[in-house]
Amino acid sequence: xxxxxxxxxxxxxxxxxxxxxxxxxxxxxxxxxxxxxxxxxxxxxxxxxxxxxxxxxxxxxxxxxxxxxxxxxxxxxxxxxxxxxxxxxxxxxxxxxxxxxxxxxxxxxxxxxxxxxxxxxxxxxxxxxxxxxxxxxxxxxxxxxxxxxxxxxxxxxxxxxxxxxxxxxxxxxxxxxxxxxxxxxxxxxxxxxxxxxxxxxxxxxxxxxxxxxxxxxxxxxxxxxxxxxxxxxxxxxxxxxxxxxxxxxxxxxxxxxxxxxxxxxxxxxxxxxxxxxxxxxxxxxxxxxxxxxxxxxxxxxxxxxxxxxxxxxxxxxxxxxxxxxxxxxxxxxxxxxxxxxxxxxxxxxxxxxxxxxxxxxxxxxxxxxxxxxxxxxxxxxxxxxxxxxxxxxxxxxxxxxxxxxxxxxxxxxxxxxxxxxxxxxxxxxxxxxxxxxxxxxxxxxxxxxxxxxxxxxxxxxxxxxxxxxxxxxxxxxxxxxxxxxxxxxxxxxxxxxxxxxxxxxxxxxxxxxxxxxxxxxxxxxxxxxxxxxxxxxxxxxxxxxxxxxxxxxxxxxxxxxxxxxxxxxxxxxxxxxxxxxxxxxxxxxxxxxxxxxxxxxxxxxxxxxxxxxxxxxxxxxxxxxxxxxxxxxxxxxxxxxxxx
Amino acid sequence: xxxxxxxxxxxxxxxxxxxxxxxxxxxxxxxxxxxxxxxxxxxxxxxxxxxxxxxxxxxxxxxxxxxxxxxxxxxxxxxxxxxxxxxxxxxxxxxxxxxxxxxxxxxxxxxxxxxxxxxxxxxxxxxxxxxxxxxxxxxxxxxxxxxxxxxxxxxxxxxxxxxxxxxxxxxxxxxxxxxxxxxxxxxxxxxxxxxxxxxxxxxxxxxxxxxxxxxxxxxxxxxxxxxxxxxxxxxxxxxxxxxxxxxxxxxxxxx
Ligand SMILES: Cc1cc2nc3c(=O)[nH]c(=O)nc-3n(C[C@H](O)[C@H](O)[C@H](O)COP(=O)(O)OP(=O)(O)OC[C@H]3O[C@@H](n4cnc5c(N)ncnc54)[C@H](O)[C@@H]3O)c2cc1C
Ligand code: SF4
Ligand code: FES
Numbered sequence: 001x002x003x004x005x006x007x008x009x010x011x012x013x014x015x016x017x018x019x020x021x022x023x024x025x026x027x028x029x030x031x032x033x034x035x036x037x038x039x040x041x042x043x044x045x046x047x048x049x050x051x052x053x054x055x056x057x058x059x060x061x062x063x064x065x066x067x068x069x070x071x072x073x074x075x076x077x078x079x080x081x082x083x084x085x086x087x088x089x090x091x092x093x094x095x096x097x098x099x100x101x102x103x104x105x106x107x108x109x110x111x112x113x114x115x116x117x118x119x120x121x122x123x124x125x126x127x128x129x130x131x132x133x134x135x136x137x138x139x140x141x142x143x144x145x146x147x148x149x150x151x152x153x154x155x156x157x158x159x160x161x162x163x164x165x166x167x168x169x170x171x172x173x174x175x176x177x178x179x180x181x182x183x184x185x186x187x188x189x190x191x192x193x194x195x196x197x198x199x200x201x202x203x204x205x206x207x208x209x210x211x212x213x214x215x216x217x218x219x220x221x222x223x224x225x226x227x228x229x230x231x232x233x234x235x236x237x238x239x240x241x242x243x244x245x246x247x248x249x250x251x252x253x254x255x256x257x258x259x260x261x262x263x264x265x266x267x268x269x270x271x272x273x274x275x276x277x278x279x280x281x282x283x284x285x286x287x288x289x290x291x292x293x294x295x296x297x298x299x300x301x302x303x304x305x306x307x308x309x310x311x312x313x314x315x316x317x318x319x320x321x322x323x324x325x326x327x328x329x330x331x332x333x334x335x336x337x338x339x340x341x342x343x344x345x346x347x348x349x350x351x352x353x354x355x356x357x358x359x360x361x362x363x364x365x366x367x368x369x370x371x372x373x374x375x376x377x378x379x380x381x382x383x384x385x386x387x388x389x390x391x392x393x394x395x396x397x398x399x400x401x402x403x404x405x406x407x408x409x410x411x412x413x414x415x416x417x418x419x420x421x422x423x424x425x426x427x428x429x430x431x432x433x434x435x436x437x438x439x440x441x442x443x444x445x446x447x448x449x450x451x452x453x454x455x456x457x458x459x460x461x462x463x464x465x466x467x468x469x470x471x472x473x474x475x476x477x478x479x480x481x482x483x484x485x486x487x488x489x490x491x492x493x494x495x496x497x498x499x500x501x502x503x504x505x506x507x508x509x510x511x512x513x514x515x516x517x518x519x520x521x522x523x524x525x526x527x528x529x530x531x532x533x534x535x536x537x538x539x540x541x542x543x544x545x546x547x548x549x550x551x552x553x554x555x556x557x558x559x560x561x562x563x564x565x566x567x568x569x570x571x572x573x574x575x576x577x578x579x580x581x582x583x584x585x586x587x588x589x590x591x592x593x594x595x596x597x598x599x600x601x602x603x604x605x606x607x608x609x610x611x612x613x614x615x616x617x618x619x620x621x622x623x624x625x626x627x628x629x630x631x632x633x634x635x636x637x638x639x640x641x642x643x644x
Numbered sequence: 645x646x647x648x649x650x651x652x653x654x655x656x657x658x659x660x661x662x663x664x665x666x667x668x669x670x671x672x673x674x675x676x677x678x679x680x681x682x683x684x685x686x687x688x689x690x691x692x693x694x695x696x697x698x699x700x701x702x703x704x705x706x707x708x709x710x711x712x713x714x715x716x717x718x719x720x721x722x723x724x725x726x727x728x729x730x731x732x733x734x735x736x737x738x739x740x741x742x743x744x745x746x747x748x749x750x751x752x753x754x755x756x757x758x759x760x761x762x763x764x765x766x767x768x769x770x771x772x773x774x775x776x777x778x779x780x781x782x783x784x785x786x787x788x789x790x791x792x793x794x795x796x797x798x799x800x801x802x803x804x805x806x807x808x809x810x811x812x813x814x815x816x817x818x819x820x821x822x823x824x825x826x827x828x829x830x831x832x833x834x835x836x837x838x839x840x841x842x843x844x845x846x847x848x849x850x851x852x853x854x855x856x857x858x859x860x861x862x863x864x865x866x867x868x869x870x871x872x873x874x875x876x877x878x879x880x881x882x883x884x885x886x887x888x889x890x891x892x893x894x895x896x897x898x899x
Contacts, residue, residue, distance in 0.1 A: 456783075
């Protein structure tokens, strides 16, 4: 199949406005004749649903939590980027565009990223109008900070809980439409399949998580805004419920999956403390502004630390290896996320890791405390230090923090065209669940921006064009495809419930996570990936024989919910491995050991891999078909990143 | 890496909303002090599943104290013994080896039990749907810096906005009153210039919905403020009362 990205013609900066003008409009009197289904109530889903309802469409929104406000977006800490240039420090739409393309290691579409930068400014206006309490300065105007190594201050924030405040804004807009009767909200409902009628998405099958009842819902279009799939690694910074089911089911109904192997591993997380660990906690990237990363120079000394015979503070200056400062004299501790993560892994693999498990490096604030005083450090990072203390029971004012990289974000997702439509007409993907704007690596504070741009400012236009084209003909669930899809869902649930083996679903999930982390994590190579593929196939076969799934369908059954999600993760895991095998270059978060510079840095291969890999499902247990969308750069020049 | 704590758990089990429910005792063995409280329950659940027993159902998601999904009434206190944190942020080192821990769901008429420790808090959503918003559509709004907001006001609004909608305030209150939660929501918008046009209408609709949901009245006992994981202050309640009476007395014509 030829992938048509539908990127508009014309100069970069005019593409979006021209496109908006060329899109068809739906007659205002007809809008109420359309129903739109939205899966997800995070930043992308809530903003889309509220905006579409305001325009007059009828919207049905689904989320698996008990309230739309609990979507995983709530957990974002650091901030949201926007090219407002309120600081007068040289920011512009073009600079935000350029930074994002470069940060993504030249694997994103120019046109999409430029549109994102253009809309970024409107997002901040919208949020403030809703009553989002962004941080302010004494003069009463909005405060900014710099983030993720960017050279300008363009990040808007709300203490350490920007995600919660932005989501509460979108949630309040959603609430208003629920009150108006334009949005019908379904909490504690999980979408388990997409219904495709005559090649177009026309509805979904959902399960009421309290009663177990399966329902079908018809809509003129289906919007997926179901978040990222980082939990394929079992341990990640994502919420426990974050999963791939919505997009994986859609993938199996014909939506191509874009760049599944692109994963972001965040360098500063609290390390794993034991087998019981259920999730990992992110420590803000801002800590690297003042903290120095080090491990002991020798393995022997690291061993002593691990055994508790030596304290970090007793390691002499000469015996410490500040490896980021040593290897990257100009960027030092502030190298981008992927570089910092890989180097921490190298130190640990070299036997110089610290902490009980040996899987950690130090982030040391003693210099900063000596230089600036404890109070200054407390003012800057007080709540992060408290959080660290609470989790680890170690006082970071006295002992260096122990940190280690953790899975944080998935740049891959459903392939979408410029209109955010997947390869199934009428099926759209917004927010983290699509592949669109971050290339092979996402910059800090850009995910919130993308989710809200998609929902508030892109989909209301692009969806209108599709709806105008198909016309407001009434639709319902009477087409046989609805009953058939529901039957398929029911059969699968029954099959899961019949599993009365010996291993818990969590055990399978952990095992999958280990395979993914080991072979498809921070560094990947051909032999390892081939091995992983075999291991995942074995795991899948074993799961469908030996897993234990208790209870019945007609009740709140968290075992059953989890089993369905883990089964999907296992299949996705295999596709990620296929994608990583295929991409024989290193780029952004994807590091193939075979493709590195003499100095051990990621080496891109633009001649052979400047494309989006869009995978097509061809049948159960069949190899997926690779489709390529060539990436064309008309405005920026591709260069090798260097942080030396 | 398992640990060395052994505990006895008395857990509320209830099959569904109509079941009477009751306590069941479980052993939690080889618990590490570094586990979070919910990880301890995960361990117990894994062993229950292996024995073919339905695991203990409880709500949770982010496990870092921000989504407000976790709950649990632990030894008679919402979110357990420590102040200013949620259950998912509580660690086992806050308990002692050999201890018996009682775990119950939030108890309030307006929060019916769904199963075991999971309750239905959708009443909180409905209160906000009744008016907890600024009526602006997407697009066509002024520039974000058009209205300056004094930092003290912005910070105060922010303090109210940190509420995570967990419901501990209701669970802590002997009247099962939702005043702390509702007043935090009302205050955030009442403090900000963007919230002014609908200020008095908003407080009336939200309070009316709160009453309709069956929450109890507030008698100023202050348990809510003590148990709130986000340290939402009772000042919010006073502020809401003031607005509510102002609305009733003087602003009828604007409502
Ligand atoms: C700890 C942490 C900190 C972060 N900090 C930042 C930051 O500072 N800045 C930044 O820009 N980004 C940050 N990010 C990334 C950012 O938060 C996410 O990428 C973004 O919020 C995702 O939003 P979303 O709307 O796409 O999905 P989500 O917010 O994940 O929402 C998904 C929704 O889909 C629903 N759903 C999923 N599957 C189904 C189904 N099958 N049926 C029904 N409903 C379903 C869920 O219920 C939920 O409502 C952070 C991420 C993490 C993990
Ligand atoms: S006021 Fe506090 S206790 Fe009540 S819902 Fe909000 S955060 Fe929870
Ligand atoms: S699980 Fe989110 S606050 Fe506890």
